[in-house]
Amino acid sequence: MKWTYKEIGMYQESKEYVDSLIIPMNPISFGAQMKQFSSMHEFMGILMMEVEKQLKGRLLLMPGLTYWSEGQERADLIEIWKLKLLEADFKHVFWITSDSEWKKYEEQLPGSLLWIPSIPLEHLEEGQARQMMNDQVRQMLDMLTQSWNK
Amino acid sequence: MSKRNVSRRQFLNYTLTGVGGFMAAGILMPMVRFAIDPVLKASASGGFIATSQKVSELTAEPIRVDYTFDQIDGWYESQVTNTAWVYKADDGNIVALSPVCKHLGCTVAWNTDKEHPEQFFCPCHMGRYEKSGVNVPGTPPSKPLDVYETQVKDGILYLGLLKPHKGA
Numbered sequence: 001m002k003w004t005y006k007e008i009g010m011y012q013e014s015k016e017y018v019d020s021l022i023i024p025m026n027p028i029s030f031g032a033q034m035k036q037f038s039s040m041h042e043f044m045g046i047l048m049m050e051v052e053k054q055l056k057g058r059l060l061l062m063p064g065l066t067y068w069s070e071g072q073e074r075a076d077l078i079e080i081w082k083l084k085l086l087e088a089d090f091k092h093v094f095w096i097t098s099d100s101e102w103k104k105y106e107e108q109l110p111g112s113l114l115w116i117p118s119i120p121l122e123h124l125e126e127g128q129a130r131q132m133m134n135d136q137v138r139q140m141l142d143m144l145t146q147s148w149n150k
Numbered sequence: 151m152s153k154r155n156v157s158r159r160q161f162l163n164y165t166l167t168g169v170g171g172f173m174a175a176g177i178l179m180p181m182v183r184f185a186i187d188p189v190l191k192a193s194a195s196g197g198f199i200a201t202s203q204k205v206s207e208l209t210a211e212p213i214r215v216d217y218t219f220d221q222i223d224g225w226y227e228s229q230v231t232n233t234a235w236v237y238k239a240d241d242g243n244i245v246a247l248s249p250v251c252k253h254l255g256c257t258v259a260w261n262t263d264k265e266h267p268e269q270f271f272c273p274c275h276m277g278r279y280e281k282s283g284v285n286v287p288g289t290p291p292s293k294p295l296d297v298y299e300t301q302v303k304d305g306i307l308y309l310g311l312l313k314p315h316k317g318a
Contacts, residue, residue, distance in 0.1 A: 018254075054273075055273065057257040
């Protein structure tokens, strides 16, 4: 379910079936990586849209968590989320990002970190991009259903 | 002037009635149109959308058929790709099922659960449906999968509106 008025209503009605929280994480910057980050953000948006469509009934997709790639303390971010997650009752929490920096924080993150390399969709032809995107979606779905069945 | 069949008074009466009539019509027409607007609107949603699926290639085994259309959703106009599960039933009719689980809206797939082959399976809460689209009792879904209206033109499959399953 998405972070919209209608679907949050749906979530509140069927909470017992929604045991997974998905938090996409997108870095931002005004520096040299601006372009790369914008491409990541685009990729993540499409990926999350597709994943949400496939597994709508069991997961809640948070709005993308945006943070400054430099100058923002990631440990602080994690602390806030840890606290806030206690208020909600999610059995599975998935952090999804293309930013490899998060791998260093994998231990501290409450839940599982799924790192997925971004595809520069802008350099691909429509059909090719769609194909690669489908593969990524499939992979992501496998990862999610596997952790459910564990 | 021996023949005066139209008096001044009559002439004025006729013209005023005529002009008044036109004015009344001018006011009423838009109001009537407005009131019956839904009747006049061409049913845009009734259109069939072409898929890339050749009907001759369909078998009794359900396959994924994707189709793309422009969707206007509030502020956004976007290209949406949707999927249908399509197969030929025993009586030769084409069956196109919606992949959206009637429980909470996940996407179901054909034959993906090893323990229950030859069924549609929802990975979210283990919902299952028979090949006909009818939900398996005892699993979370309470209704059968929706069914697409289908049309065949030049050997290509067209999908129309989603309808509730007849077996419901």
